[in-house]
Amino acid sequence: MEMKNILKASKLSIGYAHKKGNYSIANDISFELTKGKMVCLLGKNGIGKSTLLRTLSKMQPPLNGSVFVDETNLNSISETLLAQKMSVVLTERIPESQLTVFELVALGRQPYTNWLGKLNDQDYKKIQYALEQVGISDIQSKKNYELSDGQLQKVMIARALAQDTSLIILDEPTAHLDIHHKIEVFNILKALVKNTKKTVILSTHEVNLALKMADELWLMTENDFKSGTQEELIALKELDKLFPQDLILFNPKSKQFEINN
């Protein structure tokens, strides 16, 4: 029996449309993704990771090709329905406000609440579940401006979790965090995938952590996009191409990147 694809891209070109011709960042991206996977998107700065994630989450249109969520073309999914299928954690800081942690996570329930945004018992359950999964129940009445970067990132993950979507897309969720919080974020996401069968896609620069934790890797290089499990990509020697080899090398024995002395 064939597994249903939760996310699929075919011959996707990403970039920015201009009147004087398109500025394309990456071309010919194709992949298929099934439920319950943790995917790490790797690539050097400026290679187009954020652009790819923005295209997958319908924040910007593809230049060419199509994205399918739950086997439906992204273009024909309404915003409201998409909000029940896909949640995001972005790199941008949220504007200053008086929102408490609870209220912020509760906003994740908006795709399900009535026109006034009133929470019902089911919503409260989902919010509590999200707070517990991410381990922030104890700070739920704090104001968002009182939080550290690490706490805030966990709150944003809880908000995405409360949105109860089968797909969660995170753009560099471990940036600005210390090594302890980086590992904690990875652990939280890994546990989410295991406990809830959600599919989590995150872009990250923590290549070694990603190699240890991810079920699948997406590699973006200048002219190529490759997806596969760690073993597949090692066999194809794809990981060697991820960075220029003068400073850092992939060691297939330890399955980690190492500094090139």
Next chain:
Amino acid sequence: MKKIKSSYTKSTVGMLILLVLVWFLNINLGSIHIPFKQFVAILLNSPVENESWRYIVLHFRIPKSISAILVGSGLGISGLLMQTLFRNPLAGPFVLGISSGASLGVATLLLGASAIGGVFSSIAVSNWSISIASSLGSFMVLSAVLIAVKRIRNTMSILIIGLMFGSISAAIINVLSYFSSAEELQQFIFWSFGSLGNLSWEELGVFASILFISFLFLILVIKPLNSLLLGENYARSLGINLKQTRYIVLIVTSLITGVITAFSGPIAFIGLAVPHLTKLIFTTSNHRILLPAVAILGAILMLICDSIAQVPTSEYTLPINAVTSLFGAPIVIWLLVRKHKTVL
């Protein structure tokens, strides 16, 4: 959560009681002293010593107090809308250039006679013609802003475009003023002082119904406004129709500020300050609580400012526009310094 909710209810009830008290005080105070017993008798429709007192209360003070309530709540709400939409604590109801547009309309009517001549000199200046000129002016600026909005995606650019339209209107007013007579200028300046007391019951009826209809539309955007607290990208990812929200907010704000300026002149400060005061008192960003709270607090503040402007028992009346800033600004500064950690 239950606990927090009940404290909001308590504060709201407290503010409503305060509103009634301030309203009562506002009607009681004025240039002519009316003994308290007689005042109560007028309100209860019982016989009074001096029938002119009844006239003053029913045809002057009560309409004035109602227009203060309408102006205060309307400006407070549109200030809050602008601050959330632009995610900028400095935004107020007039950032879209709407009051400048209204001023331009009125300036054209009052000053245009000598500067342009022709048709303008034949239009009789009355409450209604000023209201219509002011509405036309704000509608013109609103349309210009909306046309511009259609072509741009960035919300911050709308803010700048609004400011630019404001500058253009101000410049045209300067040119008009330069060519006008002293008498016309005086008339225009008096309009720009703002005034709550000129409205008849019929005018109040029109005023109140337009505001009420605008408020009804706001119920539709409470939820999108809350999601906008996370920024536009997150709001969109929550399934919010950003374009529609933006249009509703812009049109409602323009309607509210346009109609207020038309009937009461350009009243400064309240729209900027009341949302901040409300957030300081209620320490929440939830628009379901903030919108009614802002309306009540705006009305309270406007009534207090109007009472001060009357300089009770004296024959002087200060320009309301000066009073709102003179007495309001220090309060906001004091609150901010005292609660310096609070985020607006």
